[in-house]
Amino acid sequence: MDILVIHLFNALLYTSVLFLIAGGLSLIYGVMRIVNLAHGNLFALGAFVTASAVGQWFAGSTSAALYLLIPTGAFAAAAVGAALEPTLLRPFYRRPEEYQLLVTFGILMILEDVMRFIWGPYPLTATTLFEQMGSIKVGEFIYPRYNLLVITIGALAAVFLWAFIYKTRFGVVLRATSQDMRRASALGVNVNLVYIQAFTIGCFMAGLGGAIIVPGQSAVLGMGVDALVLSFIVVVIGGLGSLDGAMVGALIVGLLREFAISTFPELELAVLYLIAAIVLLVRPAGLFGRTT
């Protein structure tokens, strides 16, 4: 029984981070119809910046200060996103999709090299908070408290995002733009502004994913590409452009991965692709995807 609870925590931990990454990817696609391949490295950037802030630059600070420093990675990713959209992406909206893929993939690779240039090739850790929080007892096992914090932040982010999109005026504008960009524009919506805001929020989510997970894991080169592939699996399952889909997709991936590791360890890698393949066969647009 205890072990089941821990397995569930593990799955939710994975789900939280995946949702933040895939949710951002989906949000950007939903509003702007851009598949942002650079997204994975915005997640990595969040991880590296927070790892530096918490583990190096302000390593000696009080723990309260360190908690406040965790979101720095998310803000860094958002800032990069806000700079990228108007400069490198906007000129390509009217071009065929191949151009956008090429440009965002180029950005992915440039970001990877920039991170290597700044932080070098070695893994970066910032585990002070992870260690300070200690562990709770679950039956005869113990479980890191920090992971529970990550799950909570993931859940809060989902609630906030939902409220933001469905309960605020900005959300209405965002959804209107996503449904019909031309008509929204004709009704006086500043589409350029909406685009840059949506892109920034999407990048903020990816950065937040990296930022909250890094104290319990580590920042390594290549983590962004991995995250990108995983978030594609999530959006394939859930449907590209749908936040509910990202949530459900992330949950399915989190639970299935946990189940595979504990029962069929050799299937750990294959199982995610298998489920994505099945969803593609049965519902090509994903569980929550729009068919248009």
Place this chain on the structure above:
Amino acid sequence: MAGVGMASMAHAQEKAKGTIPDKPFKIGHMTFFTGAGAVLGEPMYKGNVLAADEINAQGGLLGKRKIEILKADEAAGTDANTKEMRRLKLSEKIDMFMGITSSGNTPALGPVAEELKLLTIFVDGCTDFLFDKAVPNPRYIFRITNIQSADGSTCALGVAMTWPDVTKVAHIHPDYSYGRNCFDHFSIVTKKMLPHAQNVSEAWPKLFSTDFTPHITKTLAAKPDLLVTSLWGGDYVAFYKQALQHGLFSKMKVATTLALGAAPHSIGKDHPEGVLSGVHANYHFSYPAGNRWPLNKTFVEKYKAKFNEYPNFQAEGAYTATHALRTAVEKANKLMGGWPDDDAIISQLEGMMIPGPGGYVYIRPDNHQGYKDAITGFSKNVPDYPFPILDPTRIITIPIRNITAPPGWPKGEPTSTYTWIDQTWPTVKTA
């Protein structure tokens, strides 16, 4: 005397015989400069650079030919790497090829180097498959660091010597050729040495993961006496931090193959002591310690002074490989005069035994593989370093011939060493 070390040992050597051209000697060095593999690739390149600097400070190879290193990124992918090797040879006219980290790349590049007649010393990419199957009769290619099977075997022998009472074993290995190889050789050695031990759990995380919580949970649930893991680099760092918060280290013994091998300084002081901490069965900068093996002392000092970090086994391998080349060139020159052709250099490399920072390396003439005694040890915190090192009082070294298939042993599956252990090692009698 500043230039102590291998370069000066060579200095007993007199002036080169005959006329030597002063054309630079170009080495194409391919390793991981980007991606997660850079944690191994960068030190490899640095080891090559340090040795080249030493040699160039003496005027170059034979006092004339300065070494020039051309970098290539192994992260481009196997297919692109073979093309790059061809380009380096045909367009850049490199005299020699060096490097390679991944076991996926040496079996692809080896045959290409043979076809191009390109003198090559692979530093790593240590899969047994290269000389077992891909290039069973090498002419132009060599490899300097220990063969991969030595890693799992060394770890298993370390366990058998230290914890002979282990009965329940759990495994966590990265799911690629290295992890599989470690699992296979650990298993075959334990079958012989600890016949009462059984596997109770296996987990195969993807290489370059950072979340190991499910694997740790699974391992804890199986209640083993011992966990064996071949995780390395960033993976291992993330793993041990998470394992600490799950209380894993207090519930079982832990044996690793590469924990302190990839980047010694990336492990924190929070890492538990007494973990069997592998260094790829090759080298840890803290051994041989002090001035017991002066080559190591000067190598570590110079490396630290130049790069402000400590060398790992890749740095040691590339450094030794470069000096093996220098030694071969000097010996061939002494015999024949002038600049030796590749055949003369190869004949000197075959059967060569030279001292490197980690000890003597013997290059077997039949398979061109470098062999040095394997080492592993136990993690320990000492005041001199901000990270754990191998406990200097508890180093385990194993003569390499005891754990690798000898010359003349038939090629086998999954490796020749595996079938050799299976068929020739006696099984320990249990009470």
